[in-house]
Amino acid sequence: MVDFCPDDTPQLKAWRGEVRAFLEAELPGGMTFDYDYDEDEAGWDAYLAFWRKVGAKKWIGLTWPEEFGGLGRSAIERWILQEEFAEYAAPSHPIIGMAVAAGLLRHGTHAQRLRHLPGIASGAVQWGEGYSEPGSGSDLASLTTRAHLDGDHWVLNGQKTLGTAAHRAQWMSVLARTDPEAPGHSAISCFLVPLDAPGIQMLPLHNMADGQQNQTFFDNVRLPADSLLGDVNKAWNQIWFGLGGEALDPPGPSPDPYRYRIVRMLRKVMSYCRETRHRGRPLMEDPVVRLQLAELLEGVEAIRTQYYESYSNAVTGITVGPRPIALNLHQAYYKEFWPRFAQTCMEIVGPMAQIQGGRWACLNGELEHYFRGSVSNHAGGTSQLKRMVLATRGLGLPR
C-alpha cells in the first residue's frame, strides 16, 4: 500500500521526539559539521565526543543485536533517527565503520563481531578505508596490494591511496589480492588491519576541500588469521560489491546527514535569496533566480523520494517498477546532480559567493566550501561507473 509516512504510530512519533530531544540537547548550537573533509581539530574532537554520546545510547548500532552493542530496533526506527540526524546536520555516523559493521554482520565470524562491533557501536574505535590504489580507482578489481599466508599469519604488502578518514582511525578495512594467479576481482579478500601494526606508514594527501586523505604503505605487515573478513578470494561480491561498494555510497535505505547536506544547502541558499536584495528587490523575486531555485528544488526533492524508494525496496523486498535498478540509478543521479547543484547555487549567489570567510562572505563561506567539496563526487565510485553498472546489470545492455 502506497505510503510515504514513516511515523504513523504514536510509538514512532514518540521515538522521533526522543531523537529530537537528544539532538537539541547534545548538538552545540550553530555548529556545523563538514564530515570527512574537515581537518579542524576542535571540530574533530567535538565530532568524536558527540558520536560517543550517540554510542552511549546504543544508537550507532540501533538495529544490531544487543550482544554486539546494539538495541535490536526496527528499520523504520533507524529511518526516523537518520531523518532527524540529517535535518539537524548532526555529524554523520562513522561512515567507514558503519560499512565495516555491515560486512561483519553479514560475513564476519561470531568472534569477529564480538571483537569489533562494540567498539564501532560505542564510538570508541574509528575505521579508515584502504580500497583505492594509485593504479586502481573505479576499477577496484585491478588492485595490486597483496596478502599471502605465512604459517597462520597473513602478510600484507602494497600501497593504498585516497584513504578517507585513515589518519583518524585505529583500524582499517583493506582489500588485497590473495591469489596472484587469478584475474580481476576473483581473488580479492578483505582484511581488518590494526593501524598500529609494524610495517604500516601513512602519508597525507590534501584535497581541494581542505581535507586530508591518505596514502598508506604496507610493508610485510603480519596479520593473524582472523583478520580475514568473509571468505578468502570472495571479497568482491561479499564485501565490496555486495555491501561496501553500495553501502559506502548512499542513498542506502535511509537518509544520511552527509548527502542530506544538499537539502540543507538549498534551504540556506533560499534563505539567502529571501534576505538579500539586489536593486532593492529580494533575489527570491527575480524570475530567473526563482526558476533556477525551482529546478534545484525538483532535483533535491527527487533525491528525497529516492530515499523512500530505496527503503521500500529494501524493507518490502518488492522492487518498485519492473527492474531492480533503484540503487545504482540513485547514485548516478546524485553524483551528476550534486556538482550541477553546487555550480548553480554559486551562480545564483553571484560573484561574492567566491569570498571564503569574514564579514563579506556570503553564507559564511559554506557554499564556497560546499562547491569545492562537490568535486569529490567520484568518491565511492564515479558516476560513469554507476551509469555503466546501471546500463549493463540494470538494463541488460551488453558489457
Place this chain on the structure above:
Amino acid sequence: MVDFCPDDTPQLKAWRGEVRAFLEAELPGGMTFDYDYDEDEAGWDAYLAFWRKVGAKKWIGLTWPEEFGGLGRSAIERWILQEEFAEYAAPSHPIIGMAVAAGLLRHGTHAQRLRHLPGIASGAVQWGEGYSEPGSGSDLASLTTRAHLDGDHWVLNGQKTLGTAAHRAQWMSVLARTDPEAPGHSAISCFLVPLDAPGIQMLPLHNMADGQQNQTFFDNVRLPADSLLGDVNKAWNQIWFGLGGEALDPPGPSPDPYRYRIVRMLRKVMSYCRETRHRGRPLMEDPVVRLQLAELLEGVEAIRTQYYESYSNAVTGITVGPRPIALNLHQAYYKEFWPRFAQTCMEIVGPMAQIQGGRWACLNGELEHYFRGSVSNHAGGTSQLKRMVLATRGLGLPR
C-alpha cells in the same frame, strides 16, 4: 591576419549586390523552402525551376572549371553567394549532386566529369544517395550491397535505405562492397548509377517531418565500367570519408541555406516574442524568455563563427588552434545543439506552438515542423559518431 569580413573589396561588394539582386528577382516572395523533407509537389517544381535559373547563371558550379559548366570563380565569391542564399532562405543547391560533384572533381576521370558535371551545374540532373542500409547506418563500413565485375560491366545487388532525394533523382551515388573477402571499409567502391537501369526498384519511406526517404533495391543491375568513381575498393577514404561523409554534412567551408535555417528560425522566434504579449507584456521582456533566447543566440552565433573557422582552415591551409579538429567538432556541436534549440523554441512559444496550421498556429506552424525535422539530426552521421571521430582521430584518444 585575423579578419572576419568576407567582402573587403569593391569587386566583392559588387558581387554580393549581384547575387542579392538575382535573389530579389527570382525568389517568389514569402515562399519558404523546407528542402529535403518537403513533399509538396508545387514546392518541388518551384524549387527545380529556381535551381535551373541558378544553373543558367552557372552559379551552381561557381568555382568549377568552365569546361564542366562552372565559372572558375574564387572560394570567397562562393562564400558570399552562399551567405546570401542562406539569408534569403533560397532553396539549397542540390545537396547530393554537390557531393557527387566534389567527388568527381577530386577522383573522377576527365570523361566522367564531362559527362556528369554539366548536368549538375545546370540543375538539369538530380542525384540521390544510396549509402545507408537497413543494417548499416553510422557504420557504413558494414554495408553489404555488393558489386562484382562481369566482363566489362559491374553487377550491383543489394538494398539501400533512408535514401534522401532518391525519388526526385535520375542518378544515384551508391556505395557497394567490391571484395567480399576484405573486411570493413577496405573494399568499398562508389558507383554512379542511372535510376532508370533495369533491376532497380524503389519504395517510399515516410518520415516524421512529412518527408519521403526511400528504400532502393538493386537486383543484378548492370553498370558499364565507367560507372566506378575513383579507385576500386578505395571509396571509403576517397569518396565517403574524404568528401562524401564530411561534405555531405556541413558546415563545410561556407554557410549553407539548409543549416542556416537555425539562424532564420531564431530570428522568427525573436520576432514572435517581440510581437506577442502575454499578460500585456511582450514575451521579449519576460526575463526568463530573454535569457533562454540569449542562450540560443550564443549557440547560433557560435555556429556562425564556426563557418568562418572552417573557411579559414580550408582556404589558408592553416589550422586555427593546435589541432585539425574543427570540422568534426562543428558537426558534433551542431547536431547536439539543433534539437535542444528546437525544443527550447517550442518551450518559449508555449503550448500553442503545437498547432500545425491555420489561423491559430504560431509562426505559421513553421516552428512545429522545424521541431519535428530536428529529430533527423542523425542524417549524415549521428552526433555520437562525430564525437567518436573527434575524440579518436581529433584528440588522439584510443579507439
Place this chain on the structure above:
Amino acid sequence: MSIDLNFNEQQQLIQNTAREFFQKHCPIDVVRRAEKADEEYPADLWRGMADLGWLGITFPEAYGGLGCSFLDLYALYGELGRSLAPVPHLECVALAGTLVAELGSETQKAEWLPRIAAGEAILTPALMEPDGLYGPDGVTLSARRDGDNFLLNGVKLLVAYAKSADRLVCAARIGTGDGAAGVSLFLVDPKAPGVSLEKTTNMASAPLYAVIFKDVAVPTSDALGEVGGAWPVLDATVMKAAVLQSAMVVGAGEVVLDMTADYARTRVQFGQPIGRHQAVQYLVTDIAIEQNLTRNLALRAAWRIESGRSFLREAALAKACASKAAAAMTFAAHEVHAGIGFMLDYDLQLYTLRAKHWESNLGDRRHCLERAMAEGGDDPLPHFQHA
C-alpha cells in the same frame, strides 16, 4: 505500513487488468488507425472501458461509478500511458466528469455522471486561451449576465474532442480583473448557437479544436458550481489530472525504455551491439533516470492526494518533472534509434509526438516549477516528517 511505494492489491488488480485489456483491445495498430479515422476515438474501445467501470471509476456509486480512490485511478493511468489508448478519459472522466462530481448540483450530477460512466456522454474541458497561460489569469473568456442566461464571448484553444462532446466544461470570467475571483465554469453545448469549432491539428493527431464563442447564451442553470468561485476546485482538479498525465508519461516511458534498450541490444554497428557503446548506454540510462524521477515524484503526489494531504506543490513538481521527462526520454530514444526512429513506420514516433502534447498539457515545465515555488511559500523544502 509506514514507507511503501507499492500499489495495494486493488491497484495491482486494476493495473494488471488494464494492461491485459489494452494489450488485447488497443494494440499499437489501433492507435495508428485512430490517427486517420473519422471518429475521434474508437467507440468499441470506449465501450469496453465503460463495461469495466473505468469511465466512472472514481464517481460515487450512486451515480453509476465505482467509488474508487485516486490511487486506483492513478494505477489505470500508467496503462493509458503505456498503451497510448486514443480515448478521452483524461478529458471526460478525470477533468470534466470530476468537475461535475465536485461542483455539480444534484440535477447536473444525475444528468451527466451516469451517462459518462456508461460511455453514453462525452464532456470535455475548454480551459486554455490563445495566451497559453495556465493560471487564473489565463481565463479571459467573458461571461456576462443577461436575464436568465450568461452570454459567453471569447476563444478557447486546444479543446480536445470538442466535436464529439455533448457538453464543454468551459472556464469563463465574470466581471473584470485577472485573479481567481471571477472564474466560473459553464456546461456549454458545442452545438449551441454562437459556438463554432475549428479543427487545429497537432503532431500527436489529437482531435483538438479552437472553439469560438460569440454571444453564446448559457442558462444560469448550466453554471457549474458557484459563479465566480470555481477556481479553487478547477485548479485542484487540473492539478490532480496533471498527476495523472504524469502517470501517463511514466507508463509511456517504460515502453520507450524497453523499446530503446531492446534496440540497443540488438542493433549491430561497428561489429557489436550499439548498446555496448557508452554513449548509447548513457542515452538509455537517461531514459531510465527521467522515468524514475517522474515516477517517484508523481507517486508521492498521488499519495498526498489519496491521504488527504495538501498536494498542489507536489503535483506541480511531479508535472514539471514529467514535462521534462516527456521531452528528454523521447529525445534520448531517437538518438539511439537514429534513422529508423525518424520513420513513421516505426512505433517510437507515436510515443514521441504524444509526449510532446503531454509535455505542455495541464501545465508546462516552467509554469509547474513556478507553481511549486509559489505553493512552497516560505517552506519550499519542508522537513522530512511532513513530506
Place this chain on the structure above:
Amino acid sequence: MSIDLNFNEQQQLIQNTAREFFQKHCPIDVVRRAEKADEEYPADLWRGMADLGWLGITFPEAYGGLGCSFLDLYALYGELGRSLAPVPHLECVALAGTLVAELGSETQKAEWLPRIAAGEAILTPALMEPDGLYGPDGVTLSARRDGDNFLLNGVKLLVAYAKSADRLVCAARIGTGDGAAGVSLFLVDPKAPGVSLEKTTNMASAPLYAVIFKDVAVPTSDALGEVGGAWPVLDATVMKAAVLQSAMVVGAGEVVLDMTADYARTRVQFGQPIGRHQAVQYLVTDIAIEQNLTRNLALRAAWRIESGRSFLREAALAKACASKAAAAMTFAAHEVHAGIGFMLDYDLQLYTLRAKHWESNLGDRRHCLERAMAEGGDDPLPHFQHA
C-alpha cells in the same frame, strides 16, 4: 585577406615569445609558490614582463608603451591563461592603465603610464560592490564634492592587489540615480586616510580585498575623466578586458584539454586506457567543444575591437561563453581525473580554482547574456555581411 582566423606575424611573435617566457619564468611551481607568498605577485616575473615591454604593450610610445594593437594584447592573454602567471596585468594594464590612457589628463598619463610600463607602479580597479552587479547600477559608492575634494564613502569588494597598489581606480557615483550618468572614476591612494583594506581570500588564492571608504578626501585633480561621465569609457574598457579574460579561458582551456586527454590516454582501468570509454571521450570532447566555441567568439570580438567596429554585443557573447566554458571545461576535466584531480598535489586544481574566479570576473554568464541581448536591440542576429 577576407576571412582568416590566424594571428598575423607580430601576434604570432608575441604568442611564441610569451609562451617561451612563461615556460621559463613561470613554470607551475611559481604559481604554487605565489599562493603562499607574502608578496602579492612575484616581483621578478613582473620585472621580466616589464623588460619585454608587456606592461605598456598597448600604451602610446610617448608614455613608454609599445603602441601595440588590441589583437597583439589578445595574443599575450592566451599565454597568461596558459601559464596562470600570478601577475596583476589584467588589473593594472588592461583595466586601470587603459583607463588612465583613455581618460587621463596629460599630467595623469605622464605620471602613471610610464611607471606602469616600467613595472614601477601598480594601479588596480575598484569596481564591484556587495550587490555584485556589473552594470552602472552596481556603482553606488558615493562621491560628494567638498571644496577642492571629493569625499568618498562606500565599500568596494573583490579589489585585487589593493595592498600593493599605488592607486586604486575607483568607480563612484556623483549625485543620485542608478544610471550611467553620475558614474565617475577617481585615482585613490589606498593608504589615504579613511581607506581601510580587509583581505578576502577566494579559492583562486587571488589577493582580493574589501576596501572600505570612509570620508576619503580625493582632490578634484585625481578625478579620472569627466566627473559623472566616466561610464561609457569604463564600460568599453571593462568589456575589452572581458574579451581578454575570455582569451585566458581559451589559453587555460588548451592546457586543461591536453592534461585531460593525456590522462585519458595513459590511465588504465578495467584493462584499458580510460580514454577508450565513450563516457570519457565525451568529457574530453566537451572540453574541446567549449574551448572552441569560446575561442571563435572571443576572437571575433577581438577582431571587431581591432577593426574599430562596434563590439559590445560580441564581447558580451564571448564572455558569456567563456564563463560557461570555464566551469564546464574544468568540471569535465575533474570527471575524467576523479580522485587524483581532487588532490592539491595535482595541477588541475590550479586551473579549476582560477577558472572559477574568471567565470564571474568582469561579468558573469547571466549578466553577459542579458547584455548581449540588450546590445543587439532589434537586430540581435545581424546579417552575415555586418557580422
